[in-house]
Amino acid sequence: MRILLINQHFAVPRLATGTFPFVLASGLARRGHQVTVLTTDQAAGRGGSYVTNEEGVEVHWARIAYSNKMPYWRRIVAFFAFAAWCIRHIRRLPPFDLVYAASSPLTVALPGVYASRRWRCPMVFEVCDLWPEVPIALGALRSPLSIAAARWLERFAYRNAAFVIARSPMMADGVVATGYPRERVRVVPNACDFKRFDVPGEWGRSLRQENQWLANRPLVLYAGAFGLVNGCSYIVRLAAEVQKSLPEARFLLLGRGREESLIRELAEQLGVLNRTLYIHPPVPKDEVPRFFSAADMTMSTVIDVPALHKNCANKFFDSLAAGRPIAINHEGWLADLIREHDCGLVLPAKKICKAAQMMVTALKDPTWLREAGRRAYQLGRKQFDAQKCVDEVEATLYAAIGDHELKRHKAAA
Known part of the structure; x- marks a missing residue:
């Protein structure tokens, strides 16, 4: 054909x-x-x-x-x-x-x-x-x-x-x-492109060793655009709240976009930029698995507009392929999947304090992180x-x- x-x-x-x-x-x-x-x-x-x-x-x-x-x-x-x-x-x-x-x-x-x-x-x-x-x-x-x-x-x-x-x-x-x-x-x-995300664990460990700010600390990864619809300021506010009870947690935003300067300004105002939250320029897609390998959890966010709850974000499926639990801040069919398979977190869009509590609880539980990542991988294999x-x-x-x-x-x- x-x-x-x-x-x-x-x-x-x-x-x-x-x-x-x-x-x-x-x-x-x-x-x-x-x-x-x-x-x-x-x-x-x-x-x-x-x-x-x-x-x-x-x-x-x-x-x-x-x-x-x-x-x-x-x-x-x-x-x-x-x-x-x-x-x-x-x-x-x-x-x-x-x-x-x-x-x-x-x-x-x-x-x-x-x-x-x-x-x-x-x-x-x-x-x-x-x-x-x-x-x-x-x-x-x-x-x-x-x-x-x-x-x-x-x-x-x-x-x-x-x-x-x-x-x-x-x-x-x-x-x-x-x-x-x-x-x-x-x-x-x-x-889910499992072949691309099937990388040695050494990839993630070497990334951690190369970055002293990370080392063996918990890492939450956002890999995607910083556009208006992506609502990355949510992650900045979440990082600021998480810092209060889990200061060793690290957040990494991998990408760029229209809202980048606003995100940096907000991160500076909240005192998390280059302390607990870091911004890295985008890398070629075939280098992204290294960052997922280093992460304990990933995130996919949107602004609080119901029409966006229907999204089918690449980063969600990349997380499944990498076997990492994923946190999102919206309802919709992806939220239903996460709840049904217990493979991540559905964070409240308007209650940052509650979202931070959920994130801290998850990051402090290595058994849940490991099992949720396994369930994420199984979901991807079975359906996507x-x-x-x-x-x-x-x-x-x-x-x-x-x-x-x-x-x-x-x-x-």
Whole structure:
């Protein structure tokens, strides 16, 4: 099968962002499919494009700058710039059997539908975030006109999709709420890349030895972006409260983003920066397992907006793959999983003192940490193994092509 994958935020392991789309693309390529990706080199932004081969996947990179440090209007410009580049680029490509368009942003539907109609092939649409629900909830879309346009684009994407793949059960419910048939929605969450996180314990021990501030102290790791939605200030306030009763505990924020300066300022004000809380620049994805190996617990946070409870954060699944308990500060399907499998903590979003008590209790209990980490690993193996996720996506792609061929035969009859 010749598959065109359109994903503005596609990343490979040498980069510092989530790589589930790469796991999916390379997994399909290893099964004999010819996979071509259209994406962006977000650090370049000088115009033009280039092509690389990434483990059997042909990746076409457009040099279009993007960062969560950008104001919303500049991000929207980048979204439409990528959509326009894709449409121009598709005109130069040979026909494909199927188009796989992955949002966010919703604007990937524009080249996705264009390619689908041009080649008369089905499009499968992947929903990584519920757009425009999340931008509206965050205030990124405010005017009635922009909201109406975003709602139209959402319906346009679903209406032209043979199937929709949602990254969480709650996202699937959101898709169905628009009127899209439930029987054509598949739930395929982010996957656990066990191969990448199967590293020697020495990796973590050496990291501890290299950093005197850490040594043998308890470590809570956050590895991800410092964007507005991520709510990393919660971790700073938590670290300040934990410091009062467990001063030897350490918090490490691994990443960067729009809120970094605000996070540093708050950490300085609360007296934890470079004392109990440390900030480290992002590292390539293939170096991240070393930090997970050193951690006793990981964290994934969002700001207190209900629309974000539907998230499917990469860092949650990385923690499962690494066999580390994870703490989150929101409700939703991930919170349900943590409670059901006792593989982490669901911290209250508005009660930092209570959250600190829960964290201190956990960090003081090495038996619980070890057993919760084991249960996290088992949960990942049972429900979120990368190859199982590739199986489910591949089956959906075959179903889309089968339905498309059946419709063509009926139309010709």
